Amino acid sequence: MTTSATSAQQARARYLEAERRLWLDHAGREPETRWVELPTLRTRVRLLELGEGPTLLFLHGGPTSASCWAPLVGRLPGFRCVLIERPGCGLSEPARGRLGVREHGAALLAEVLAALPEPPVAVVASSFGSYLSLAHELAHPGVVARYLHFGCPAPSPGSRVPSAFVPSMIPGVNSLLRRLGTWTADSSLRNFTVMGHDREAMSRPALASFLRWYTALMTLTPTRANDQGLFARIRPRDALRPAQLSSADVPMHFFWGRGDTFGGERSARRLTSLIAGSELLMVDGGHLPWLDDPPAAREFVEQVLDGR
Known part of the structure; x- marks a missing residue:
């Protein structure tokens, strides 16, 4: 075995250990892993599955991976939670x-949905995952029963990119920044404060394993480079137009942090005004609001799906 192959195996093992500790901390057990082939994207993705009951399908933003949902999923024992690890993120292969x-x-969503043994009662998404799920709804209306969005869908009408993240989205500049800078635990903490999360709150013991996992994700997997490459390909034609969003005819529920630096309450109300029948709950928090108040996020999910 070559030195590079050995190094890659060691990095994978270290990442999986950080992921394991995260899940044990927040859910008391590890999720099962399943791989799904995506013919259109010519790749396969990793699904993490935990729990029993009606299926919830989760789609994360970026750069992150499926396990970012652990603090919420660990509080949803009444559901079978299936978490997509997007192409190029975590251990999933690039498209x-x-x-x-x-x-x-x-x-992505169409082919994962087709691979599930039963349709989900809802798709739960965040940030870039919410953008992708909205793109799926516009392409395949009515296939998903309802959507639960956590934080500002990025990009979407009224959203913005925090200035600190702009250089990482410029082709060439992003790779230079990765070569020149070393990602540390403090880098992870700083990343979340840029997204509108309180630094002291993110430093609380309950999120220690989350931050260790996130640092492992950024340093031991190519997630950051892969997602920055994908974001750099966004073009004006990829925009979700207000007129298109107004045609959506499926329940959409938003759990949105007031401190979300991709778009605060004004952006939230603008976006939800475009989607007929959508519901909005504003809470104190940042771009990934289930990290700020996991009990409130759990209650939101349970109330939306009560009597589904």
Whole structure:
């Protein structure tokens, strides 16, 4: 075995250990892993599955991976939670099919949904995952029963990219920044404060294993480089137009942090005003609001799906 192959195996093992500790801390057990082939994107993705009951399908933003949902999923014992690890994120393989970013999202969700033994009662998404799920709904209306969005869908009408993240989205600059900078535990903490999360709150013991896992994700997997490459491919044609969003005819529920730096309450009300029948709950928190108040996030899920 070559030195590089050995190094890659060691990095994978260290990442999986950080992921294992995260899940044990927040759910008391590890999720099962399943792989799903995506013919259109010419790749396969990793699904994490935990729990019993009606299926919830989770789609994360970026750069992150499926396990970012652990603090919420660990509080949802009444559901079978299936978490998509998007292509190129975590341990999922990068997409080799070069679709437009919007088409990429529609194909990703469509092919994962087709691989499930039963349809989910809802798709739960965040940030770029919410954008991709909205792209799927516009391409395949009515296939998903309802959507639960956590935080500002990025990009979407009224959203913005925090200035600190702009250089990482510029082709060439992003790779230079990765070569020049070393990612540390403090880098992870700083990343979440840029997204609108309180630094002291993110430093609390309950999130210690989360931050260790996130640092492992950034340093031991190619997630950061892969997602920055995908984000750099976003073009004006990928935008979700207000007129298109107004045509959506499926329940959409938003759990949105007031401190979300991708778009605060004004952005939330603008977006939800475009989607007929959508519901909005504003809470104190940042871009990934289930990290700020996991009990409130759990209650939101349970109330939306009560009597589903």
